[in-house]
Amino acid sequence: xxxxxxxxxxxxxxxxxxxxxxxxxxxxxxxxxxxxxxxxxxxxxxxxxxxxxxxxxxxxxxxxxxxxxxxxxxxxxxxxxxxxxxxxxxxxxxxxxxxxxxxxxxxxxxxxxxxxxxxxxxxxxxxxxxxxxxxxxxxxxxxxxxxxxxxxxxxxxxxxxxxxxxxxxxxxxxxxxxxxxxxxxxxxxxxxxxxxxxxxxxxxxxxxxxxxxxxxxxxxxxxxxxxxxxxxxxxxxxxxxxxxxxxxxxxxxxxxxxxxxxxxxxxxxxxxxxxxxxxxxxxxxxxxxxxxxxxxxxxxxxxxxxxxxxxxxxxxxxxxxxxxxxxxxxxxxxxxxxxxxxxxxxxxxxxxxxxxxxxxxxxxxxxxxxxxxxxxxxxxxxxxxxxxxxxxxxxxxxxxxxxxxxxxxxxxxxxxxxxxxxxxxxxxxxxxxxxxxxxxxxxxxxxxxxxxxxxxxxxxxxxxxxxxxxxxxxxxxxxxxxxxxxxxxxxxxxxxxxxxxxxxxxxxxxxxxxxxxxxxxxxxxxxxxxxxxxxxxxxxxxxxxxxxxxxxxxxxxxxxxxxxxxx
Numbered sequence: 001x002x003x004x005x006x007x008x009x010x011x012x013x014x015x016x017x018x019x020x021x022x023x024x025x026x027x028x029x030x031x032x033x034x035x036x037x038x039x040x041x042x043x044x045x046x047x048x049x050x051x052x053x054x055x056x057x058x059x060x061x062x063x064x065x066x067x068x069x070x071x072x073x074x075x076x077x078x079x080x081x082x083x084x085x086x087x088x089x090x091x092x093x094x095x096x097x098x099x100x101x102x103x104x105x106x107x108x109x110x111x112x113x114x115x116x117x118x119x120x121x122x123x124x125x126x127x128x129x130x131x132x133x134x135x136x137x138x139x140x141x142x143x144x145x146x147x148x149x150x151x152x153x154x155x156x157x158x159x160x161x162x163x164x165x166x167x168x169x170x171x172x173x174x175x176x177x178x179x180x181x182x183x184x185x186x187x188x189x190x191x192x193x194x195x196x197x198x199x200x201x202x203x204x205x206x207x208x209x210x211x212x213x214x215x216x217x218x219x220x221x222x223x224x225x226x227x228x229x230x231x232x233x234x235x236x237x238x239x240x241x242x243x244x245x246x247x248x249x250x251x252x253x254x255x256x257x258x259x260x261x262x263x264x265x266x267x268x269x270x271x272x273x274x275x276x277x278x279x280x281x282x283x284x285x286x287x288x289x290x291x292x293x294x295x296x297x298x299x300x301x302x303x304x305x306x307x308x309x310x311x312x313x314x315x316x317x318x319x320x321x322x323x324x325x326x327x328x329x330x331x332x333x334x335x336x337x338x339x340x341x342x343x344x345x346x347x348x349x350x351x352x353x354x355x356x357x358x359x360x361x362x363x364x365x366x367x368x369x370x371x372x373x374x375x376x377x378x379x380x381x382x383x384x385x386x387x388x389x390x391x392x393x394x395x396x397x398x399x400x401x402x403x404x405x406x407x408x409x410x411x412x413x414x415x416x417x418x419x420x421x422x423x424x425x426x427x428x429x430x431x432x433x434x435x436x437x438x439x440x441x442x443x444x445x446x447x448x449x450x451x452x453x454x455x456x457x458x459x460x461x462x463x464x465x466x467x468x469x470x471x472x473x474x475x476x477x478x479x480x481x482x483x484x485x486x487x488x489x490x491x492x493x494x495x496x497x498x499x500x501x502x503x504x505x506x507x508x509x510x511x512x513x514x515x516x517x518x519x520x521x522x523x524x525x526x527x528x529x530x531x532x533x534x535x536x537x538x539x540x541x542x543x544x545x546x547x548x549x550x551x552x553x554x555x556x557x558x559x560x561x562x563x564x565x566x567x
Contacts, residue, residue, distance in 0.1 A: 073165040076199035100164035101129035133196030183223035190434035195512030204239040222454035226264035307566040332368040344384035355385040376407040417467035441486035448483035489529040497527040521553035
């Protein structure tokens with residue numbers, strides 16, 4: 001190993017401690033060749049930055065080949081055509097870069113030469129993508145990958161390479177972008193996002209291909225697609241983009257769709273492709289023939305349901321929306337909520353029914369009209385109830401995680417099968433505004449834990465909930481001592497209120513994305529979502545509401561008994 005090779009290796013690893021490792025491993029390693037340790041240029045593509053890494057040069061030694069291969073992971077163009085140049089002929093087409101993406105921390109990696117034909121690449125992970133494009137954050141953990149080498153035509157090439165790629169955290173978001181693939185709730189009232197991450201270059205085709213595969217396992221039974229079964233991209237074709245129009249060539253199975261299905265198909269495509277720069281219109285072809293699709297008109301499923309921007313609170317024996325010093329009661333409902341001695345409540349989207357935990361700890365449903373509030377669940381230790389807009393009130397005792405029941409308004413009980421950890425304690429539950437997912441905040445022996453799961457429903461029984469999908473959309477140990485509350489902020493984000501080392505913290509958890517710290521509001525007892533991040537409200541232990549303002553929290557002049565959830 002030459003001094004210049006060692007210097008380049010140290011530059012690539014950034015670790016002075018690697019010097020001894022590399023020097024000790026130089027026996028039997030050729031001393032000729034250069035190392036190309038990174039991309040030489042980058043250019044703007046339609047859907048992001050494209051890196052142009054170097055390929056191998058004549059005389060590169062094993063270390064130089066591996067460093068060049070790793071650097072070429074930044075260049076997905078042509079299905080990683082540059083990276084494949086570092087591989088031996090017989091593995092070039094077999095190597096699958098999309099099997100996984102390990103996102104390493106910005107701490108310097110290290111290369112250790114094992115012998116003349118093997119080198120280890122060691123780094124600390126920060127997160128990863130699986131073959132479907134799902135992002136999962138994970139605690140920093142050391143990973144070691146081993147690469148084997150052979151000589152071909154007098155040049156070293158990689159003969160054994162683990163599938164997948166490794167990219168540093170600092171460049172991950174410049175190469176990969178988040179894209180939501182949209183399905184429908186079972187009643188076709190809402191578009192439901194399923195976020196994936198894809199590199200630039202073939203993003204539109206990958207999005208459509210994933211959409212045509214149908215609902216993923218982690219949402220199966222919770223959402224549906226409107227493409228006829230078996231529909232794929234037409235063999236040999238990709239999504240073409242010309243003058244802001246994406247043309248999607250579908251296979252013959254798509255011809256079975258009704259006019260209404262075609263409308264909903266195009267809406268799924270349009271919404272799923274809306275995150276790709278340069279696409280504003282979607283056309284569908286079947287067998288090369290353009291398919292006319294009429295407008296949906298006013299009957300359009302919602303993408304991101306919103307709520308009243310005013311906080312819904314109980315104050316001075318009044319229940320309603322607060323604006324400054326004024327409180328507007330919910331007509332024909334507020335008095336019933338107050339009469340129950342409510343300690344928590346969720347109001348449905350039509351403002352005609354509320355799930356209430358009364359002063360006696362029981363869960364009730366209160367409705368407008370002549371009917372009095374009805375008790376649904378009187379088990380001890382119930383958490384604050386949640387509800388959906390199919391007419392079900394969700395209730396669970398804190399100490400019985402798998403004792404969740406969804407009650408209809410007449411008191412009919414629908415047990416919700418789940419596999420929540422029995423050693424945990426339920427702190428809060430909240431159904432998403434589209435009714436397809438449940439956010440459950442748990443207190444575990446090791447601290448706070450957030451699990452978001454798809455909701456399986458029985459369409460034949462009024463969309464009654466029957467269980468939670470086994471594979472969660474999000475399962476995060478929050479690295480906090482105490483769980484206090486969680487709430488939906490929008491279709492893709494859940495906010496949590498936790499205590500970490502006596503400090504109360506709010507964090508935003510993006511499904512299929514990263515978690516963001518939203519600051520410390522001070523001692524607090526509840527959190528409720530509004531319309532986006534700025535709509536979040538936190539209730540202090542002194543009854544004062546606070547709202548996010550930049551990196552801090554601003555206290556209001558309003559003191560309340562509790563803040564309710566709006567659907």
